[in-house]
Amino acid sequence: MANTLALIVTTPAYSNLSVTALNIAQSAIENGVELIGVFFYQQGVLNAAKYLSIPSDEYQIADEWQNLHEQHNIPLHLCITAAEKNALSDDKDIIETSNINDCFTVSGLGELVELTASAERVIQL
Amino acid sequence: MTQKHIGILNCSAPFSKPNAKDALDVALIMGSYEQSIALFFQGDGVWQLINNQSPQQVNAKAFLDTFSAFKFYDIEHIYVCEASLKERNLTDNFHIDNYCLLDQDEFSDKLHQLDVVYKF
Numbered sequence: 001m002a003n004t005l006a007l008i009v010t011t012p013a014y015s016n017l018s019v020t021a022l023n024i025a026q027s028a029i030e031n032g033v034e035l036i037g038v039f040f041y042q043q044g045v046l047n048a049a050k051y052l053s054i055p056s057d058e059y060q061i062a063d064e065w066q067n068l069h070e071q072h073n074i075p076l077h078l079c080i081t082a083a084e085k086n087a088l089s090d091d092k093d094i095i096e097t098s099n100i101n102d103c104f105t106v107s108g109l110g111e112l113v114e115l116t117a118s119a120e121r122v123i124q125l
Numbered sequence: 126m127t128q129k130h131i132g133i134l135n136c137s138a139p140f141s142k143p144n145a146k147d148a149l150d151v152a153l154i155m156g157s158y159e160q161s162i163a164l165f166f167q168g169d170g171v172w173q174l175i176n177n178q179s180p181q182q183v184n185a186k187a188f189l190d191t192f193s194a195f196k197f198y199d200i201e202h203i204y205v206c207e208a209s210l211k212e213r214n215l216t217d218n219f220h221i222d223n224y225c226l227l228d229q230d231e232f233s234d235k236l237h238q239l240d241v242v243y244k245f
Contacts, residue, residue: 008243041147041151042143042144042147081150082147109150109151109154110154110158112151112154113154113155113158113160116129116131116155116160116241117129117158117160122241124243124244
């Protein structure tokens with residue numbers, strides 16, 4: 001538990017608070033803080049949209065979440081109830097092919113409880 | 126694992142944004158996982174507690190009714206900012222029992238005793 005961090009993201013991908021969340025995640029890793037997971041809730045789930053398209057002269061947040069996940073094995077948990085309210089789904093009955101980015105894990109609020117209980121520090125943006 | 130003290134700070138009116146419902150969902154899941162949880166109502170969040178609302182008039186779900194289930198989820202610590210009520214000319218004509226009205230210093234003290242605060 002010592003020196004661990006959980007991040008909660010509630011803002012959409014185009015919000016600078018989501019970028020701040022990534023900056024915190026990257027700083028944590030660089031400074032030896034163990035980031036045990038990022039949980040996406042409310043409009044934060046929109047960070048996981050597969051067809052996210054941010055203008056090319058702006059911060060490419062989707063690429064950065066993917067880097068965080070692939071290079072540092074950070075779990076990116078998506079609240080599926082919030083996701084479905086925001087038109088994101090991996091349910092074959094609703095959508096032929098999932099429109100959720102592959103680097104995100106479909107989870108529920110139970111995961112938020114786990115992260116909150118396990119991390120020494122929690123930051124919500 | 127040591128039990129953490131978790132607070133949910135409600136600052137939004139019930140029907141203008143999804144925050145109140147989203148906060149309620151977090152509170153109930155925390156309660157059902159037997160976490161130590163306290164609820165705080167401040168600013169426009171106090172509107173969530175006012176009795177006799179008519180959400181059906183704005184086609185909203187009557188999710189405030191679920192507050193009556195808090196005791197079944199062991200959610201027993203509910204703190205309300207008295208100054209926020211006064212600023213809005215409201216009294217504590219609430220649809221819940223077992224809450225504490227606190228002045229701003231006491232409200233702040235209670236928040237500072239927590240390990241984690243989620244704000245909605």
